[in-house]
Amino acid sequence: MPRRNDIKSILLIGSGPIVIGQACEFDYSGTQACKALKEEGYRVVLINSNPATIMTDPELADRTYVEPITLDVVEQVIERERPDALLPTMGGQTALNVAVGLAQRGTLAKYGVQLIGASAEAIQKAEDREAFKQAMQRIGLKTPDSGSARTREEAARVVERVGFPAVVRPSFTLGGTGGNIAYNREEFERHVDWGLAMSPVGEILVERSVIGWKEFELEVMRDLKDNVVVVCPIENFDPMGIHTGDSITVAPAMTLTDKEYQVMRDAAVRIIREIGVDTGGSNIQFAVRPETGELVVIEMNPRVSRSSALASKATGFPIAKIAAKLAVGYTLDEITNDITRVTKASFEPTIDYVVLKIPRFAFEKFPGADPTLTTQMKSVGEAMAIGRTFKEALQKAVRSLEVDRFGLVSLQSLDRGLPPELIRDEAVARVRSALRTPHPDRLWHLADAMRLGLPIEELFALTKIDPWFLDQIQEIVEFEGRLVAAAHQPSALRQAQGPEPGRGAISHQLLREAKQLGFSDNRIAQLVEVETDEVRQWRTTRRPAGPHGTVTYKRVDTCAAEFEAHTPYLYSTYEQDCEARPTNRRKVIILGGGPNRIGQGIEFDYCCVHAAFALRELGVETIMVNCNPETVSTDYDTSDRLYFEPLTEEDVLNIVDRERPVGVVVQFGGQTPLKLALPLERAGVNILGTSPDAIDRAEDRERFRDLLERLKLRQPASGIARSVAEAARVAAQISYPVMVRPSYVLGGRAMQIVYDEPGLMAYMGSAVQASPHHPVLIDKYLADAIEIDVDAISDGRRVVIAGIMEHIEEAGVHSGDSACSLPPYTLDASLIAEIQHQTASLALELGVVGLMNAQLAIRDSKLYVLEVNPRASRTVPFVSKAIGVPLAKLAMKVMMGKTLEDLGFTESIVPSHVAVKEAVFPFTKFAGVDVLLGPEMRSTGEVMGIDDDFGWAFAKSQDAAGVSLPQSGTVFISVKDHDKPATLDVARRLTRLGFQIEATRGTAVYLREHGVEVQLVNKVKEGRPHIVDHIKDREISLVVNTVGSESSQADSASIRRESLHHGIPYYTTIPGARAAAMGIEATLKKGLRIRSLQEYHRGQG
């Protein structure tokens, strides 16, 4: 069926900020969809509040709205743009929910907008758990016994029937938010309350638990002619009970016979037909009872998903792109497979390798969070690895995680048998107890259990991980034993090489076997007790080279080599035949950012993708290296060549050896490639742009201090301590409060403000662990200072200040967690000039070629330099969207020798509008964690609010982050003494706007003294009704709560927690509260107005 001509214009809804459960994969799918629809000649209108996305680049759509994804805003987009159709399946749960909302509200009917991809009925049927269950019964498929409930009493009646353990699943949430497993009545009641609160429709499903069953996922596509294909069967390494986002998953499915798989495939086909997803992709999850093969359907997502992104990367079949084409009328047989160029999209990919996805967690960021893996997703990112065998893929995946484990390292020092200081029974007891509850480290505990001789049957009983997977790990562990043995005895396994036999050298054959099993050089070195470099030398310099030590690259081709692959989408393995076939073109390698983590996410992927686009414009061949399956950078379309590989020194050097690029780009992928800059340079690799030495000069505290002194720039008093005693001495000298942190860290990891010596002592215990090779840095903490972020670009001669961002929260809150305004909203011209001047001098002194980010602080009109990062920063996409200039692209071109003058970017752009960036936090996923902001970064994503004035831009940013500012009601205020004077302004503003004020005693007294009318309310420990009662009864519409000491933090934690649970906006800093008051004022003054980026930047760039 050809393209639909009755539609001219299509609205696409993005997924908004990165949150746990909804990450870069929706930028990948949205970008593919945009490109596919534009290619077909449709007018594309897009809304997404996340500026760090490729899809919101103004070139991708005809109209791009970086606005909050709420019903009101999307309705206004529809009113302005009058699209013929809405494609709701590309933007995750967010887009689906909005589409359903618009249908229910009558907006779609009113403006004659058709839903394409999935109808409102289909979405409803798949998402409403009760409707889904009934649909499954109609087509003869089993689902776990369950019932829905809207109250605690209803839930109790259901659990009576299904029994314990029971799963509580809220309807219409993403990433299993609010989902839990209850083993007893007490837990059950708690989980029910939480689930009801988390569901946007106040409904939960109580379900018989199938914990411990095997879990499978099928990615299914259907076209208007009812052709159905299964793109990929995925098997979860982890059993049911662990959210699939937190599970290690494997493609293809490993342990199903064809008969069993086809039963599942038949079921999937029936499900997509019954639910009625007419065009596009769906993800269907099944559970299989390991003892009998009994099959039940768990759920279906009638849209592209994280799993479909994974399936796309795993097979080379671009699900989102094809789903978009199906949505506009094409059938699968009308779409050509990009990779083979001869076959059609109407087929099922078959793969001749094993793909493994492994989640990355960030529990260290959330003290108090429970790291047990459950039905609610808790991981913040993932890495994917491809190998010819499961074992190879597993070991590559482990090192892709970048958690300083280059293999299945022993957590109990068991590599060389039981160390004398360990008692076997105790080690066994430890490992058993670690395995009984699923935990992020279970893979390593399993390996240790095997080193201790625990049989697979027992490990299966403990973990319910399929014995096939367990035996694969066992094979790795057994081989490690062979390596250890080979290094320790002068047996046939060892072999002399060169004039002097190397210490610990192992035979060609053993080394090759190790590499085929996926062992990293680093892990081999550990086991045979040599330096990593030596293993690399054995591999690369030993003769005969050829098949023995050299890495080979294979292509991902969708068809297991049945047809020729025209797309160089490659992975490494140690085989006979190499398909890399490098070209003789001028080429550059771009190193990506690896798995998402807090502090390093989509912003850096955005920059890498822009670098690729820029090189393409310059006619240079681009080679991308990355291992994050969610991203646009790992789309085979983004670069000329894609290496889906871990970002370790070993893996990158192997690629450099094969490709021989003119240079490698480390500036754009965040810390991951930056860490590799020096080692790569040492290995003779040309690093493009800013030199590794300049990077080191900015990162190394002592060198950095010298730099600032040379430039006569001010810096907060600071010192370095290499021991606890020294730390106490330095801190006393600087005077408290001080900020302490280890050097070379990401996202404020282990950074803390300490107010006194006991606090410092407590910190020193944990910091040494945070970064063993680097000393602890101690800086004066500038209380109440305004923090400034500056992004600049330099060609080595000229520096252009791209954007100055004024943080809303005070210095001390991590810059990634702070909201900020571009242009600054309180600074005067002379300060801005000084900021520009200092930033430029830093860039020139460092010899920056490319991007640089500086963090500054202002206190008492004095400027302090906090840190400088001579690389792309997290704010680059935000600034680019705010000023309408693609900074990363320009930076890449500068690094290739263009001058800023060549590129026509010689002057700062100060926009007449205001853009506010706000951070988005995962606190709802981590019960029991305090939501206070601090120097340790904890946000997962960001949104942008853009408008003519600061107030509205801020209000939009809050709305986009899921916080709807109230327009009337009661504000609760409770602040620490230090903040009281500043609170007065906030309280007065709010009173003027018609709000009532409620405050606890100290704050109330102060405000009354200064003429503000205040109602007194009890603190929690002062008796009832207290403030938390008021929050629960929804008598409060805004909370302002700042705290100082740890005890007051603990006392008031329940206020913040309950505000979060009840969706009441809360501010934990005074500047934040002031901005909120300004936002409220703006929204009361005039109504919502939206504009597209194209309109904002008309006439620019």
Place this chain on the structure above:
Amino acid sequence: MKKAILALADGTVFEGRALGFEGETVGEVVFNTAMTGYQEILTDPSYKGQIITMTCPQIGNYGVNGEDTESTRLWAEGFVVKESSRRPSNWRADQALHDYLLQSRVVGIEGLDTRALTRHLRDVGSQQGVISHVDLDHQRAVGKARIAPSIVGRDLVAEVTCQKAYEWTTGSGAWVPDAPTSSNAASTSGAGPRPARGRPFKVVAYDCGIKQNILRRLVDVGCAVTVVPAATSAESVKAMEPDGVFFSNGPGDPEGVPYAVAALTKLIGWRPMLCICLGHQILGLAMGLKTYKLKFGHHAANHPVMDLRTRKVEITSQNHNFAVQTPGGVDPTAPEPPVVTTRFGRVAITHLSLNDHSIEGMVCLDHPVLSVQYHPEASPGPHDSAYLFKQFAHMMEKHHA
């Protein structure tokens, strides 16, 4: 770990580890891209004369069981995999792959670059090869591969067909396909129409190397099947007075079985007829069309085939080395199913491979005859084409009425 080699007639040699029965074997080396179903593949008689390479690298994961067989023994001449699992895991598994091969005396090899082998076969074509555990000399092995007989023109059917006729009455049981293709949505379950007269359709099936899942599927749609040796004369079949005749899949070249072509020629138009795979090629020859050898065959469970009448696509299971040649002047990609005039009247080309545009199915417009090149019984593979058995049953029902 014991070494083994795989040598091809063109001189290419791969080194690997011994798998299965210790020995040496020759055959035409082909590759299959299915990700599941190695047990069905090993027991498929169509692989007589061939060494099978699985492109899926992890084989043996779910072991083997007593149920997932397509005949009473293994027929593959040899088995080539990247890695065979030492420990199978599945609730139905009762043996590991290695032991199964050992017990069935099938010589295998693992640990070689099967992707390199596959690309080589794709580029230069299927060819004879040798797997040896016992003589690792490359040149000698290549020499043996060179003198190994080709499958072209050979009668491999004689080696796999049954010795005497037998009855088959077992259906698919719990494994009945359950995903209707909506073009045939009228019949939504795997079971077919029950004959109006209350007794099963009597079908005589020519066993050219028949897969048991075909028999199970025929039973599912209401047939009682008598399986007869491939050399059974048309007259003796007529004497059995069946409601329908079936020509099965089988190994090798249709030109190697002129007797089957002769028998089929006599049965066209007499009773409804279904032909699958080799049976389809035999039908082609009977109608006067030509057959030819494909470069590396179709051996997969993911091939798209379009039904040219409905323009809908089925994902099919395929296993053949020869194909029916599209007659000159016929454009199989035309919007309407092309019709060819043959000695048996008009024949419509109804199914087309979307991968290489080869003929995948035909229907005689003047006689009740259906044929497909691919495997509607799947096993292994998707069930999209299960409806064909029902169409055959409907044909028999109509013929009676």
